[in-house]
Amino acid sequence: MEKLHVVKIGGKVVDNEGSLESFLKSFVKVKGKKVLIHGGGKIATQVGLKLGVPPRMEKGRRITDRDTLEVVTMVYGGLVNRRIVAMLQGMGESAIGLTGADANLIQAKMRPKHPVDFGYVGDIEKESINVDMVQKILDLDLTLVLPALTHDGMGNLLNTNADTIAATFAIAMAEHFDVSLNFCFEENGVLSDYYKKTVVSKLDRPLYEQYEKDGVVFTGMLPKLQNAFNAKESGVKEVKIGHFQNLEDLMNDNQQGTTII
């Protein structure tokens, strides 16, 4: 089967223009069909505050009311997504930036309002991905750039976690491609010691569960790892977590980053 690279970049890569450019330079060197998935990092919070839309959290998760949805649509779907595409074009790579609403690529279900009403938040499963349309767009030799936005098919955009989109997208495409899924962020991989920056080179579920129990793995990392294991256990060929600056090394060198096994 043909190879497909699905790469997710973390908020801190997007927040800093220098980091973003450095990441994209390594991203364009990767050959073959590619999909890049991103959120909006702190820019959404900053823009929201200026527009009088402060972040509202409930149990550590963001509530997406109507105003917040407008902010993330502007920042994830506008500023960040459009800028990434223009930068890729400037680096000689033709890209196309699409939300889940575009070409009906990802149709989500609005999360039930009980027990917590998270607002315009969409949940997805692998059937939510329009695999046929994704293939047609990739066949135009375009790199897909997806923000953390889906839609409900009834006229509303929805906010969907970018790690979840990356994992679900990778799983859906795994029937047609040898999918390699890479979560790129500002650390060199999953750390067994955050202060000494000790990278775990191979991580299986028992070790992950041990880390979770012992509090070795931090809160933000938990859903990312859950998504990573889901992907690995659902047919995605390779799942790695590592630094955004050396994507090629992360993909090709088993000494780099954390491989989910």
Add this chain to the structure above:
Amino acid sequence: MEKLHVVKIGGKVVDNEGSLESFLKSFVKVKGKKVLIHGGGKIATQVGLKLGVPPRMEKGRRITDRDTLEVVTMVYGGLVNRRIVAMLQGMGESAIGLTGADANLIQAKMRPKHPVDFGYVGDIEKESINVDMVQKILDLDLTLVLPALTHDGMGNLLNTNADTIAATFAIAMAEHFDVSLNFCFEENGVLSDYYKKTVVSKLDRPLYEQYEKDGVVFTGMLPKLQNAFNAKESGVKEVKIGHFQNLEDLMNDNQQGTTII
């Protein structure tokens, strides 16, 4: 040749959610291949003011400095474009929202800095349109939704007048399609008397030039009409100007709107 409908909507259609929904409902009734072009209306000015980026004008035209470019990227390319696409999906029409950077659809030249430095503003001609890629995307049975954003091919998005994009796009596609170009706004057509709302049903260049000399046609209308005549004189089969609410009538009924002859 196959028919292609190119429809431009004015700022006041975009500003008001009710107007936008009413327009889109009539837009989805139009059969065949379609392209919708829009700006961001007053929303961009409002968002800009809240973000501390007031509009800067020079000789009646907006200066697009770096901060303004970010605002229009968020509003035209994010909020408005993504919302239109989601709304169209909700009405059963599969659409795709692309700037000129996406799939390298429209590559512009940054306007020379003399005599006036307009900043990140792009000028285009018919060769700027990636006709081949446009056809491939339309062949996926997707309606194209384009905001007033192009790119320079060197990593930068550029602000380009939406009327100009509509006319230039229509001209470029006219070699492959019977193109019908419709400028839709809040009036019933070009008015020979603004207060009595008398619509000119047919407008040729001599009459337009007379209107211009006599001050019958208002400032905002002048570039729109210049674009309309350019299109008509460059192979676009039908060019009409009319109200956004009855697009089908405007297209099919010669008594509606202003036809450029």
